[in-house]
Amino acid sequence: MDNFVQYAPTEVVFGKGTEKQAGSEVKKWGGSRVLIVYGGGSVIKSGVLDRVKRSLDEEDIVYDEIGGVKPNPRLALAEEGVKKAIEFQADFILGVGGGSVIDTAKGIAHGTANPTLDLWEIWTGKIPLTKSIPVGVVLTIAAAGSEMSDSAVLTNEEVGRKVGISTPFNRVKFAVMNPELAFTVPKKQIACGVTDIMMHTMERYFIPGFTCEMTDEIAEGLLRTVMRNGTKALENQEDYDVMAEIMWCSSLSHNDLTSCGRGKDFSVHKMGQALGAKYDITHGETLSVLWGSWARFQYDTAPDRFARYAVNVMGISSQGKSQMEIAKEGIEKTEEYFQSLGMPISLSELGIHPSDEEIHDLAMNATQQDTLKLSRLKPLSAAEVETIYKMA
Numbered sequence: 001m002d003n004f005v006q007y008a009p010t011e012v013v014f015g016k017g018t019e020k021q022a023g024s025e026v027k028k029w030g031g032s033r034v035l036i037v038y039g040g041g042s043v044i045k046s047g048v049l050d051r052v053k054r055s056l057d058e059e060d061i062v063y064d065e066i067g068g069v070k071p072n073p074r075l076a077l078a079e080e081g082v083k084k085a086i087e088f089q090a091d092f093i094l095g096v097g098g099g100s101v102i103d104t105a106k107g108i109a110h111g112t113a114n115p116t117l118d119l120w121e122i123w124t125g126k127i128p129l130t131k132s133i134p135v136g137v138v139l140t141i142a143a144a145g146s147e148m149s150d151s152a153v154l155t156n157e158e159v160g161r162k163v164g165i166s167t168p169f170n171r172v173k174f175a176v177m178n179p180e181l182a183f184t185v186p187k188k189q190i191a192c193g194v195t196d197i198m199m200h201t202m203e204r205y206f207i208p209g210f211t212c213e214m215t216d217e218i219a220e221g222l223l224r225t226v227m228r229n230g231t232k233a234l235e236n237q238e239d240y241d242v243m244a245e246i247m248w249c250s251s252l253s254h255n256d257l258t259s260c261g262r263g264k265d266f267s268v269h270k271m272g273q274a275l276g277a278k279y280d281i282t283h284g285e286t287l288s289v290l291w292g293s294w295a296r297f298q299y300d301t302a303p304d305r306f307a308r309y310a311v312n313v314m315g316i317s318s319q320g321k322s323q324m325e326i327a328k329e330g331i332e333k334t335e336e337y338f339q340s341l342g343m344p345i346s347l348s349e350l351g352i353h354p355s356d357e358e359i360h361d362l363a364m365n366a367t368q369q370d371t372l373k374l375s376r377l378k379p380l381s382a383a384e385v386e387t388i389y390k391m392a
């Protein structure tokens, strides 16, 4: 087991009706002037935004708001939010929505605390982030895990890049999670969410060289739970217990519990972000499209790890088979599971047929111009990443 620090400071307020506690949570964490951030209107239609506002009123907390966050959230809207927050003298940012809203809220908080600095320069690491203002979240979809993660992802449309920033300042103060709020999530988004939750766990699992029994058992249990309930949610998404399991998996998959003693990789995410920035594809789809090709390209470097996954997560029988055979079956069964959710496992299923030049650009983008070796299984150069894109 490698040395590690486990830091997951977010207060989780989980269960039915908990959005009514948003106001008291904001007050508890010192907020008195709040900028509410939300997306395309589902929170208006469902009435959740009104309930959240009422709970702020009850605590005499004043607020302003910014809506219109889109999936693959844009830097430009976060910058608009920073302006609004500064004008309003906001001391707290409250995101009501999913990963796109939460990441925008995090961006607005960082920009508001650093009004003289350029947000994109902070985002890309050119300027170190040394302070922010507090963020709270009312989650409406189980997927990204941003409600407990140390990361946030924004797309800069001007330069065509989708970039994530990891920092302790991205840990939100509280996350209100009422699974009932996710009953209205479209089926495609539920499937994308389950895929993303799986990938957050798998990107911490396929790292060879460490013995981490407890961490492995948690990860394998999480994967089995989210897969079982993912299938059930597509049959009946208004089953509270099913949605509750998925929502809790979403947070645990990305609060670093499953990296303890092993760390994380996130190469599939990096390759997926390059795809998301270029083609504006839903995040979960970028992952289901790439994972099988990523795994086939390098499972021979850690067949024991892939075989363990195949047996313990995908339920493959090991009898009479070599580790390589078991590992390969595990990859195939994972792709079959993605397909059972209606997720694509190749780019062509999304109608995307990139040219060689476009694939080269994607690989250069994902590897930061071939300066970043992706993957902790086999450090992948830009040329190898190109091969994986071609396989996908």
Ligand SMILES: NC(=O)c1ccc[n+]([C@@H]2O[C@H](COP(=O)([O-])OP(=O)(O)OC[C@H]3O[C@@H](n4cnc5c(N)ncnc54)[C@H](O)[C@@H]3O)[C@@H](O)[C@H]2O)c1
Binding pocket: 039, 040, 041, 042, 070, 071, 072, 073, 097, 098, 099, 100, 101, 103, 140, 141, 142, 143, 144, 145, 146, 149, 150, 151, 152, 153, 181, 182, 183, 184, 185, 186, 189, 193, 196, 254, 283
């Ligand atoms: N910060 C992180 O740790 C992290 C991790 C993974 C992914 N991400 C990023 O998060 C984004 C994806 O976030 P997401 O998967 O949570 O989805 P999302 O926030 O993009 O939302 C997906 C869609 O579902 C809709 N929606 C949300 N809640 C709804 C509800 N209750 N009813 C009806 N519709 C609803 C949204 O309006 C949107 O159209 C991507 O940009 C991805 O790169 C961030």
